[in-house]
Amino acid sequence: QVQLVQSGAEVKKPGASVKVSCKASGYTFTSYNVHWVRQAPGQGLEWMGVINPSDGSTSYAQKFQGRVTLTRDTSTSTVYMELSSLRSEDTAVYSCAVEGYSSGWPAYWGQGTLVTVSS
Amino acid sequence: EIVLTQSPATLSLFPGERATLSCRASQSVSSYLGWYQQKPGQAPRLLIYDASNRATGIPARFSGSGSGTDFTLTISSLEPEDFAVYYCQQRSNWYSFGQGTKLEIK
Numbered sequence: 001q002v003q004l005v006q007s008g009a010e011v012k013k014p015g016a017s018v019k020v021s022c023k024a025s026g027y028t029f030t031s032y033n034v035h036w037v038r039q040a041p042g043q044g045l046e047w048m049g050v051i052n053p054s055d056g057s058t059s060y061a062q063k064f065q066g067r068v069t070l071t072r073d074t075s076t077s078t079v080y081m082e083l084s085s086l087r088s089e090d091t092a093v094y095s096c097a098v099e100g101y102s103s104g105w106p107a108y109w110g111q112g113t114l115v116t117v118s119s
Numbered sequence: 120e121i122v123l124t125q126s127p128a129t130l131s132l133f134p135g136e137r138a139t140l141s142c143r144a145s146q147s148v149s150s151y152l153g154w155y156q157q158k159p160g161q162a163p164r165l166l167i168y169d170a171s172n173r174a175t176g177i178p179a180r181f182s183g184s185g186s187g188t189d190f191t192l193t194i195s196s197l198e199p200e201d202f203a204v205y206y207c208q209q210r211s212n213w214y215s216f217g218q219g220t221k222l223e224i225k
Contacts, residue, residue, distance in 0.1 A: 045157075045216040047215055
């Protein structure tokens with residue numbers, strides 16, 4: 001079965017960067033796009049970007065352009081999300097999600113990684 | 120950037136009632152609209168994709184309709200486990216989510 005396992009919680013200072021990993025299993029890693037979505041405490045879902053694991057091509061939400069980088073390692077079936085110049089408003093749960101076989105929409109989600117930005 | 124506006128913000132209903140949730144796009148998204156359910160402490164669950172297709176394993180009481188800028192998620196008869204927050208998402212022009220509708224027990 002499809003599984004996405006993310007790295008553990010992080011605490012960062014303002015201005016620092018954070019890199020969250022998402023290890024995939026249960027399907028052909030290079031066949032489906034992986035999305036990143038974040039959710040601030042008590043708030044809604046916010047789409048950040050998507051990566052095509054086959055060729056590494058990416059698309060980012062305008063809000064995060066220049067601050068977020070998605071990469072992948074095909075040898076370990078892992079996708080990475082790096083967010084730089086962190087500020088307190090970036091405190092949120094960051095989740096990866098892979099598109100479903102039949103739908104093409106983000107259907108399988110990781111468990112989420114809490115990133116706390118605090119001085 | 121396409122903005123999705125969901126209404127109402129909160130919907131209070133009894134189990135067994137019919138729920139109708141709305142999602143309006145700032146410009147046409149054709150049929151590239153999905154609906155998600157999220158319960159506290161859980162990841163979102165894909166319910167509907169491409170406006171009207173039920174995702175794998177989703178009960179028939181969930182249905183979606185609409186195209187262009189106006190979309191509806193209907194739950195025909197609410198079960199206790201349906202009370203949650205619902206989000207719409209578009210993928211016509213990159214991706215974006217609506218702000219959510221909280222469906223609560225009356």
